[in-house]
Amino acid sequence: MKIYKNIEDIRAPFSHACVTIGNFDGVHLGHQQLFAQVAYQAHQQKGTSVAITFDPHPLQILKSGGIKLISTCEQKIELVDMAGIDVMVIVPFTQEFAATTAEYFVDEILLKRIGMKELVVGYDYAFGKGRTGNISFLQQQGKEKGFSVAVVDAYYTQGTLVSSTHIRQLLAAGEMAEARRLLGRCYQIRGEVQLGKQRGGKEIGFPTANLKFADEDLVPRHGVYVSQVICDGKCYGGVINIGCNPTFGEQALVAETHIFDFNQDIYGKPIKVNLLEFLRNERRFDNINELAAQIGRDVASARKILSEQSKELAISCEDKFNS
Numbered sequence: 001m002k003i004y005k006n007i008e009d010i011r012a013p014f015s016h017a018c019v020t021i022g023n024f025d026g027v028h029l030g031h032q033q034l035f036a037q038v039a040y041q042a043h044q045q046k047g048t049s050v051a052i053t054f055d056p057h058p059l060q061i062l063k064s065g066g067i068k069l070i071s072t073c074e075q076k077i078e079l080v081d082m083a084g085i086d087v088m089v090i091v092p093f094t095q096e097f098a099a100t101t102a103e104y105f106v107d108e109i110l111l112k113r114i115g116m117k118e119l120v121v122g123y124d125y126a127f128g129k130g131r132t133g134n135i136s137f138l139q140q141q142g143k144e145k146g147f148s149v150a151v152v153d154a155y156y157t158q159g160t161l162v163s164s165t166h167i168r169q170l171l172a173a174g175e176m177a178e179a180r181r182l183l184g185r186c187y188q189i190r191g192e193v194q195l196g197k198q199r200g201g202k203e204i205g206f207p208t209a210n211l212k213f214a215d216e217d218l219v220p221r222h223g224v225y226v227s228q229v230i231c232d233g234k235c236y237g238g239v240i241n242i243g244c245n246p247t248f249g250e251q252a253l254v255a256e257t258h259i260f261d262f263n264q265d266i267y268g269k270p271i272k273v274n275l276l277e278f279l280r281n282e283r284r285f286d287n288i289n290e291l292a293a294q295i296g297r298d299v300a301s302a303r304k305i306l307s308e309q310s311k312e313l314a315i316s317c318e319d320k321f322n323s
């Protein structure tokens with residue numbers, strides 16, 4: 001997939017561009033319907049499938065307090081690529097860009113720059129200053145300016161509307177199996193392993209690879225989860241604790257993963273952690289021995305769950321997720 005992080009970098013319009021636009025936070029099953037439709041239409045016409053998104057997320061700029069995101073921009077790129085899209089355009093979203101009118105966006109960006117011939121949007125999509133670029137506006141523009149507009153219906157699975165907002169609520173409640181069902185994949189956090197307080201290995205007997213959350217990252221329900229850890233292209237079982245280590249009177253929020261059957265120094269390395277199932281709340285223990293005993297029980301529960309679900313979990317550790 002070719003990636004453009006600036007509209008100006010697109011030197012010539014793409015051949016028969018079939019385009020979809022959106023924020024695509026989480027790249028969930030609903031978003032995936034749009035990508036499948038765009039890829040299909042592009043294939044039919046021997047054209048180019050194009051996904052346009054924005055970074056930062058528009059609400060990061062437009063909404064006071066911003067918005068917490070299911071996926072990082074890097075993860076979004078990876079997932080859009082896996083959906084079979086040829087070109088991804090990531091428009092830098094600024095206050096100035098927010099003032100762009102829908103008509104200017106259609107004329108200058110979609111038509112002149114990208115060479116859009118077909119547009120695919122979700123049932124509730126609108127863009128541009130004041131959200132004037134809604135579906136009826138786009139259909140009208142299409143008639144006048146010669147591009148088709150396909151509107152993809154709301155996507156439901158087993159009676160539930162798939163939406164980023166609903167998935168955020170599920171993650172905040174620790175409902176990982178349901179989140180996984182709507183995402184079409186495991187909810188994942190990722191980052192480079194940070195130096196912690198050096199207690200895990202030496203004092204507790206369970207070394208943990210620590211990740212920090214960025215301001216814009218959604219933080220799932222605090223507590224302990226069964227997990228899969230992807231490190232150097234290999235997949236391991238693990239347990240992750242998301243919390244503040246109350247036993248040690250700490251304040252800072254961290255995500256600490258103990259990786260099973262693993263003994264390597266991975267400080268500074270990128271890891272990905274799939275959160276599979278919530279096990280328990282984080283709590284304060286009276287002493288390190290009690291904490292260590294509980295972590296031992298967490299490890300045993302997690303191993304059991306991982307082995308029971310090994311067949312269905314194999315897919316989330318496939319190569320394409322591990323690069």
Ligand SMILES: Cc1cc2nc3c(=O)[nH]c(=O)nc-3n(C[C@H](O)[C@H](O)[C@H](O)COP(=O)(O)O)c2cc1C
Nearest residue numbers: 196197198199200239241245246247258282283298
């Ligand atoms: C599976 C697991 C469960 C944990 N549960 C708790 C907990 O309930 N309460 C707590 O204070 N810390 C908990 N911790 C965090 C440990 O306190 C933490 O790993 C330890 O302080 C090591 O920190 P360090 O990596 O900065 O050295 C847990 C860690 C793991 C891996």
Ligand SMILES: Nc1ncnc2c1ncn2[C@@H]1O[C@H](COP(=O)(O)OP(=O)(O)O)[C@@H](O)[C@H]1O
Nearest residue numbers: 196197198200201207208209259263265266267
């Ligand atoms: N099984 C394991 N799980 C997680 N990290 C491990 C494991 N084995 C070795 N490590 C290494 O040990 C480090 C964690 O040790 P720990 O004592 O918890 O220190 P810190 O406080 O810096 O996290 C990890 O960052 C990683 O480099």
